[in-house]
Amino acid sequence: MSAATFPLVFASDELRLLTGLVIGILFGFILERAGFGNARKLAGQFYLNDMTVFKVMFTAILVAMVGLFGLQAVGLADISSMWVNLNFIPAQAVGGFLLGVGFLMSGLCPGTSVVSMVSGRIDAWVTFGGIFVGIALFTLTVDWVPGLLALYQAGSGEVSLLPAVMGVPPLALVLALVLGATAAFMGAEKVEGIFQRRSSPVELTPRNRPGVKLVVGGSLSAVVVLALALTGPRPDLPPLQMASVAPLSLAQSLIEREPGILILDLRADPEAERGIPGAVPADVESALGLLSNTPTRTTVVVYDENGRITEAPAGWPRALDYRFVAGGLSGWRAEVLTPAEPSGASLAEREQVLRQNQISAFFSGAAVQTVSVTAPPPAMAAGSAKKKKSGGC
Amino acid sequence: MKAKEYWNPYVAGVALGLVLLGAYLVAGNGLGATALPKRSLAVVGSHLAPEWTAHNTVLKSYVANGANPLRDWLVVEVMGVIIGGFIGALSAGRLATKVEKGPNISVRGRLYFAAGGGVIMGFAAALARGCTSGQALSGGALLATGSWIFMLMVFAGGYAVARLVRREWT
Numbered sequence: 001m002s003a004a005t006f007p008l009v010f011a012s013d014e015l016r017l018l019t020g021l022v023i024g025i026l027f028g029f030i031l032e033r034a035g036f037g038n039a040r041k042l043a044g045q046f047y048l049n050d051m052t053v054f055k056v057m058f059t060a061i062l063v064a065m066v067g068l069f070g071l072q073a074v075g076l077a078d079i080s081s082m083w084v085n086l087n088f089i090p091a092q093a094v095g096g097f098l099l100g101v102g103f104l105m106s107g108l109c110p111g112t113s114v115v116s117m118v119s120g121r122i123d124a125w126v127t128f129g130g131i132f133v134g135i136a137l138f139t140l141t142v143d144w145v146p147g148l149l150a151l152y153q154a155g156s157g158e159v160s161l162l163p164a165v166m167g168v169p170p171l172a173l174v175l176a177l178v179l180g181a182t183a184a185f186m187g188a189e190k191v192e193g194i195f196q197r198r199s200s201p202v203e204l205t206p207r208n209r210p211g212v213k214l215v216v217g218g219s220l221s222a223v224v225v226l227a228l229a230l231t232g233p234r235p236d237l238p239p240l241q242m243a244s245v246a247p248l249s250l251a252q253s254l255i256e257r258e259p260g261i262l263i264l265d266l267r268a269d270p271e272a273e274r275g276i277p278g279a280v281p282a283d284v285e286s287a288l289g290l291l292s293n294t295p296t297r298t299t300v301v302v303y304d305e306n307g308r309i310t311e312a313p314a315g316w317p318r319a320l321d322y323r324f325v326a327g328g329l330s331g332w333r334a335e336v337l338t339p340a341e342p343s344g345a346s347l348a349e350r351e352q353v354l355r356q357n358q359i360s361a362f363f364s365g366a367a368v369q370t371v372s373v374t375a376p377p378p379a380m381a382a383g384s385a386k387k388k389k390s391g392g393c
Numbered sequence: 394m395k396a397k398e399y400w401n402p403y404v405a406g407v408a409l410g411l412v413l414l415g416a417y418l419v420a421g422n423g424l425g426a427t428a429l430p431k432r433s434l435a436v437v438g439s440h441l442a443p444e445w446t447a448h449n450t451v452l453k454s455y456v457a458n459g460a461n462p463l464r465d466w467l468v469v470e471v472m473g474v475i476i477g478g479f480i481g482a483l484s485a486g487r488l489a490t491k492v493e494k495g496p497n498i499s500v501r502g503r504l505y506f507a508a509g510g511g512v513i514m515g516f517a518a519a520l521a522r523g524c525t526s527g528q529a530l531s532g533g534a535l536l537a538t539g540s541w542i543f544m545l546m547v548f549a550g551g552y553a554v555a556r557l558v559r560r561e562w563t
Contacts, residue, residue, distance in 0.1 A: 024473015
């Protein structure tokens, strides 16, 4: 088990709210300095003569992304206990498109309209009034306009992160995005050059300084590579010894649907015999992709045919808690799937046997189906169980 | 006083990224904007029609168990944006009561577009559970799948109507 430093835990709710004020002030100030209090400047993005929106937004996304995934890789940050937007893809796609349409009509988005309002822009006050009306319109209609509620609620409603969807280590994707975006920034400035001959960007826009994006892109890449180096397999580290878990106690956890358990089936031939319900078949290599996307507080239980794997393979993230099933699958078969012989005279011993037989009946009888079908994917259960923070925009 | 030049976009981007990173590390939350109008609506609703508000799909979670809808990190954060934006505009000499518009549109026409765009955005942000800040920027940094789709669709929507509203801006 590991307890990451970030996000911070506050002694009182007031203190945490106060950090929101400070961060908001900085957010507003920077939006203003970027030029986002000016609707004409923002609209320039869509007439290709001023790509400031794209540059600022993507640079910010990359910086925060490198920081978050870098700190997670070295065990300082725990992304699974932060608020992540849940997956409601149809609503996000339709809402995104409409927001883009409204964005260009207003020249402002909700956040920038606030900055523009306090800069004194009348169009921003009108926009913000419109936003309020639009939210009210959705709120008033969502429960009775046919199809709207279905669109609003369609989708898994779970946390879904791209590295897990694509099956790649997070830092590899982050590095690819940093390099791709740096190339895109160069392309954006080429496009700006062409369209600025037709119409120039708004007053006060600084001239392009080609070196800056290379310095930013280069430094971010360097940070990612450093984080990768710090997490990669280090030959001088002693092998990570796993603790064992008794098949019966694992069975008990499965019946109680304890969150935060990921079971990996590391047998050479997972098809040979039915494995432990809910286990993910994997080999040492393919498990790596899965584990690097697993929340840090997850208990990873592995098993092979007969419990020979007792050390975590080199390169597996060391922040996770690893256990091996004592005796492997044969241990599971012997302890969980085989009813115990009635033995022992004392009441406690007989209760123990009875309990064992209940567990055994659960996994070898009809109940097996229910467990393997309805049990949520363990890694996800760990992530969503802790979500308590407010989300949205 | 002559207004200051805007920051280099990459410098502004790095600064914004550090603030976003700070928000996640300190409070475990991203940045947002529509939380304030949305939760204000919950306050209005709970006074005018408490029964309806308590059962509305969007608002019910804000008023559950007698909670104060405005006691929320994102609401306080937007209040900060109001202060920070004002300090920014004041210190850069950019405070001015005026309408930003292209040369080929009347003030009235521009304000109609601003209002219409605002209504569409409010509806869209409520539907998508977030706006450019909450979905695209914050969710984008965490590589949330739906947020990336949202972000691509925002750009698609903007470019789709760019030709239609050309007179408003150029």
